[in-house]
Amino acid sequence: MKKHNFSAGPCILPQEVMKKASEAIINFNGLDLSLIEISHRSKDIVDVMENAKSLALELLGLEGKGYQALFLQGGASTQFLTVAYNLLNKKAAYLNTGTWSDKAIKEAKLFGEIVEVASSKDSNFNYIPKNYNIPGDADYFHCTSNNTIFGTSMKSFPSTNVPLICDMSSDIFSRVLDFSKFDLIYAGAQKNMGPAGTTLVIVKEDILGKVERAIPSMLDYKTHISKDSMFNTPPVFAIYVSMLTLEWLKNLGGIEAIEEVNQKKAGLLYSEIDINPLFKGFANIEDRSNMNATFNLVNDELKETFDEMWKEAGISGLNGHRSVGGYRASMYNALPLESVEVLVDVMSDLERKA
Numbered sequence: 169m170k171k172h173n174f175s176a177g178p179c180i181l182p183q184e185v186m187k188k189a190s191e192a193i194i195n196f197n198g199l200d201l202s203l204i205e206i207s208h209r210s211k212d213i214v215d216v217m218e219n220a221k222s223l224a225l226e227l228l229g230l231e232g233k234g235y236q237a238l239f240l241q242g243g244a245s246t247q248f249l250t251v252a253y254n255l256l257n258k259k260a261a262y263l264n265t266g267t268w269s270d271k272a273i274k275e276a277k278l279f280g281e282i283v284e285v286a287s288s289k290d291s292n293f294n295y296i297p298k299n300y301n302i303p304g305d306a307d308y309f310h311c312t313s314n315n316t317i318f319g320t321s322m323k324s325f326p327s328t329n330v331p332l333i334c335d336m337s338s339d340i341f342s343r344v345l346d347f348s349k350f351d352l353i354y355a356g357a358q359k360n361m362g363p364a365g366t367t368l369v370i371v372k373e374d375i376l377g378k379v380e381r382a383i384p385s386m387l388d389y390k391t392h393i394s395k396d397s398m399f400n401t402p403p404v405f406a407i408y409v410s411m412l413t414l415e416w417l418k419n420l421g422g423i424e425a426i427e428e429v430n431q432k433k434a435g436l437l438y439s440e441i442d443i444n445p446l447f448k449g450f451a452n453i454e455d456r457s458n459m460n461a462t463f464n465l466v467n468d469e470l471k472e473t474f475d476e477m478w479k480e481a482g483i484s485g486l487n488g489h490r491s492v493g494g495y496r497a498s499m500y501n502a503l504p505l506e507s508v509e510v511l512v513d514v515m516s517d518l519e520r521k522a
């Protein structure tokens with residue numbers, strides 16, 4: 169039997185997607201060739217790219233609104249610098265909500281002045297700062313919608329007249345948002361989309377072309393727009409699996425439908441964390457993420473017993489990140505409700521035993 173996979177990423181993907189992807193590795197589209205042994209210029213692969221891009225825009229409700237979808241390489245980490253390379257003239261504003269924001273800030277500092285509008289570092293990033301001012305003369309404002317390591321999530325986004333840029337690596341396609349508020353969204357594939365190896369970038373074309381510096385071709389969004397994400401050889405397998413996952417999501421009923429399931433899963437786990445006296449949540453209640461739930465044992469002496477119990481129940485990937493400790497249950501789109509039920513049963517069994 170498959171494990172109950174709570175890994176933070178790479179992570180669980182829909183089983184039917186895995187099956188189709190493994191078939192395409194042997195024989196893609198009945199061509200008697202593998203998906204990964206044909207030219208990226210062949211019609212079948214060009215169709216995959218086009219389909220993946222239009223599904224991404226369709227699911228986010230951004231079709232025909234001046235946005236381009238790109239499938240790039242180098243992970244979300246390369247976007248930390250690419251965003252600044254393409255958009256930062258003098259000054260940009262950043263909200264620091266954890267490790268990934270911190271890394272984005274570090275890269276952006278290579279290109280201009282960075283105003284950190286607020287930070288939750290004082291409390292090991294267990295909350296989302298709320299009241300801050302974004303300078304009106306900033307080239308853009310950057311934030312991280314979901315903080316994978318700390319288990320916090322931004323429930324609302326500031327209204328600002330400067331371009332809004334968001335790292336949505338760990339919650340894209342998981343909840344309904346007004347995506348048209350954002351001017352650029354990026355996300356590594358390896359949570360809600362596919363295997364590691366490609367990064368989705370959604371960019372509003374009219375924010376580009378405003379910096380004075382020369383931009384190397386591979387880091388210039390305009391290059392990839394003009395070449396339909398085929399300027400160089402794209403990671404076809406990662407893009408194909410992303411396409412299948414986006415099709416899967418569309419067939420389920422899109423983001424609205426999956427959000428309902430995600431709320432059920434997170435609601436079930438957080439209510440156990442709150443009623444079970446052996447556990448305490450790490451993140452501030454109002455900022456809790458539906459994707460990554462972080463929690464600790466009140467009494468560390470129970471660690472060995474608890475770890476044995478969840479492993480015995482077929483659960484995998486529950487250990488917390490080293491900067492928070494304790495446990496992190498990642499409940500991405502493809503994780504079935506049943507897996508959360510198994511975890512909650514183990515937690516209440518521990519209470520009965522202790």
Ligand SMILES: Cc1ncc(COP(=O)(O)O)c(C=O)c1O
Nearest residue numbers: 243244245268316335337338356
């Ligand atoms: C929110 C967030 N941003 C950025 C990254 C870095 O992504 P990558 O490993 O694709 O560079 C991660 C990785 O987990 C993440 O969770």
